[in-house]
Amino acid sequence: MKVSELSRASGISVATIKFYLREGLLPAGDPTAANQASYGPAHLHRLRLIRTLTHVGNLSVVQTRAALAAIDDPALSTHDILGVAIDALPHALERADASEDGAQARRDADEFVDSLGWQASPGAPARAVLADALLALRQLGREVGPDVFAPYADLADALAAQELATIPADAPRDETVEAAVIGTVVFEAVLVALRRLAHGHHSAQRFATPNGPAASR
Amino acid sequence: MKVSELSRASGISVATIKFYLREGLLPAGDPTAANQASYGPAHLHRLRLIRTLTHVGNLSVVQTRAALAAIDDPALSTHDILGVAIDALPHALERADASEDGAQARRDADEFVDSLGWQASPGAPARAVLADALLALRQLGREVGPDVFAPYADLADALAAQELATIPADAPRDETVEAAVIGTVVFEAVLVALRRLAHGHHSAQRFATPNGPAASR
DNA sequence: TCCAATGGATAGTCAAACTATCTAAAAGTA
DNA sequence: TACTTTTAGATAGTTTGACTATCCATTGGA
Numbered sequence: 001m002k003v004s005e006l007s008r009a010s011g012i013s014v015a016t017i018k019f020y021l022r023e024g025l026l027p028a029g030d031p032t033a034a035n036q037a038s039y040g041p042a043h044l045h046r047l048r049l050i051r052t053l054t055h056v057g058n059l060s061v062v063q064t065r066a067a068l069a070a071i072d073d074p075a076l077s078t079h080d081i082l083g084v085a086i087d088a089l090p091h092a093l094e095r096a097d098a099s100e101d102g103a104q105a106r107r108d109a110d111e112f113v114d115s116l117g118w119q120a121s122p123g124a125p126a127r128a129v130l131a132d133a134l135l136a137l138r139q140l141g142r143e144v145g146p147d148v149f150a151p152y153a154d155l156a157d158a159l160a161a162q163e164l165a166t167i168p169a170d171a172p173r174d175e176t177v178e179a180a181v182i183g184t185v186v187f188e189a190v191l192v193a194l195r196r197l198a199h200g201h202h203s204a205q206r207f208a209t210p211n212g213p214a215a216s217r
Numbered sequence: 218m219k220v221s222e223l224s225r226a227s228g229i230s231v232a233t234i235k236f237y238l239r240e241g242l243l244p245a246g247d248p249t250a251a252n253q254a255s256y257g258p259a260h261l262h263r264l265r266l267i268r269t270l271t272h273v274g275n276l277s278v279v280q281t282r283a284a285l286a287a288i289d290d291p292a293l294s295t296h297d298i299l300g301v302a303i304d305a306l307p308h309a310l311e312r313a314d315a316s317e318d319g320a321q322a323r324r325d326a327d328e329f330v331d332s333l334g335w336q337a338s339p340g341a342p343a344r345a346v347l348a349d350a351l352l353a354l355r356q357l358g359r360e361v362g363p364d365v366f367a368p369y370a371d372l373a374d375a376l377a378a379q380e381l382a383t384i385p386a387d388a389p390r391d392e393t394v395e396a397a398v399i400g401t402v403v404f405e406a407v408l409v410a411l412r413r414l415a416h417g418h419h420s421a422q423r424f425a426t427p428n429g430p431a432a433s434r
Numbered sequence: 435t436c437c438a439a440t441g442g443a444t445a446g447t448c449a450a451a452c453t454a455t456c457t458a459a460a461a462g463t464a
Numbered sequence: 465t466a467c468t469t470t471t472a473g474a475t476a477g478t479t480t481g482a483c484t485a486t487c488c489a490t491t492g493g494a
Contacts, residue, residue, distance in 0.1 A: 002437070011315065011316065012485090014439095014440090033492090034442075035439090036490075036491065037440085051353070052353040055455095056346075056353050059299060079424035082416055082424070083417060118417070119421060125410075133403045133410075137399070139265045145287065157418075159413075161419050164416065182357060184416055190346070190369050191408070192408075193350075196361075197333075198377035199334075199401055201336065201379045203300075203381055206293055206384075219471080231471090233451090236451075236453080251458090251459065251461085251471095252460060252471045253459090253470090254471085277451090435494100440491075441490090443486100446483105447484070448481100448483090452477105453477075456475080456476095457474090459471085463467080
């Protein structure tokens with residue numbers, strides 16, 4: 001396959017394919033001459049994976065490169081790779097920690113995570129996200145403890161157990177790994193979308209005015 | 218309160234406060250002279266709300282303005298406002314629809330959403346997200362039908378019902394509205410963070426190699 | 435043969451979210 | 465009152481991320 005064909009097959013412009021090549025997301029094709037290389041189905045698959053991570057999973061190019069590098073490294077276990085995906089959280093800007101309230105939120109969030117008995121590294125971005133959430137709720141006037149997270153933790157626990165159970169533990173590493181990463185990233189988008197839709201559904205039951213603009217929703 | 222004081226109290230630079238003022242996210246202060254205005258606690262609260270939506274909820278400035286405008290419009294019901302938050306989905310880039318496979322994914326996603334019996338507008342971004350997810354899974358080699366979403370829909374349904382139940386239906390509109398928006402946006406971040414943490418926990422059980430880098434995670 | 439396509443390098447674009455500078459005037463301070 | 469600081473408002477500049485476009489010296493294919 002030539003670039004132009006790869007481009008047509010993937011729906012991604014040649015310029016963008018070259019960009020992914022430059023950025024190290026896509027391996028180079030087999031060089032057949034000084035200015036010619038041929039690409040195989042693996043390249044097409046890789047492009048789709050890149051687009052899934054960037055466009056569906058909202059990973060940045062840098063995060064995508066890290067995730068792909070982990071997938072490619074045969075020395076890493078599936079668990080290690082999941083770790084990369086987990087650490088590639090979209091946000092986690094460390095808003096907390098700056099103020100005393102922020103530091104308190106961070107301590108509360110850490111304590112909550114640890115109380116779950118899940119081993120999570122002290123630097124896991126998810127901790128910062130929880131701390132930020134807690135800080136935001138408090139600054140907006142809600143007097144909440146870390147236990148507001150409890151129902152979500154139960155849910156997440158059950159969900160993760162179920163999701164990981166669908167991944168065969170004895171399949172070839174490549175398949176396992178890709179299934180795990182895809183599952184983490186695309187079903188996150190699915191979950192979020194369905195939750196918002198469900199909010200719309202249930203709020204109609206509780207709050208809708210018969211003649212408001214909501215009637216058309 | 219003067220800008221400088223508002224800045225100190227909120228931790229947001231004067232330049233950024235001016236930016237939010239220009240962008241219409243923050244209402245102007247009470248003018249006391251040609252070049253002087255005073256700000257109250259409501260402004261501080263508004264700033265915190267802005268930062269929560271943008272930094273915790275990952276809304277863009279434009280989406281944040283839309284959400285705030287909806288919150289401010291007394292003609293809108295709580296349900297209408299939830300709709301704005303729902304439509305402010307971070308992604309939904311309409312990847313599908315371009316190809317035949319994409320169009321099929323879109324039809325499947327729509328059919329699934331409609332089968333749930335939730336009323337969702339035909340243009341709801343969440344539909345596009347689901348279609349994109351379905352398309353990505355299929356292009357990556359999984360032969361999946363829209364029923365892969367079913368467990369997530371059940372979960373989302375239960376979750377949304379529970380979340381909305383915590384909002385008092387008879388409280389003042391302003392409180393209801395803010396509680397709904399904050400709940401949608403910040404607990405989404407919480408849910409995502411905890412799910413990733415739970416993935417790490419459960420993957421350790423299934424995939425961890427005793428001596429890999431995972432040992433330190 | 436000769437024109438379109440290619441790899442590789444470099445530069446340019448565009449949007450988003452700030453950040454900085456400037457101006458005239460009002461406020462605080464000694 | 466003289467002087468330094470702060471302010472609102474306007475305008476311009478910066479930074480980052482993700483592409484997108486140009487150039488050039490080959491090649492490949494009609």
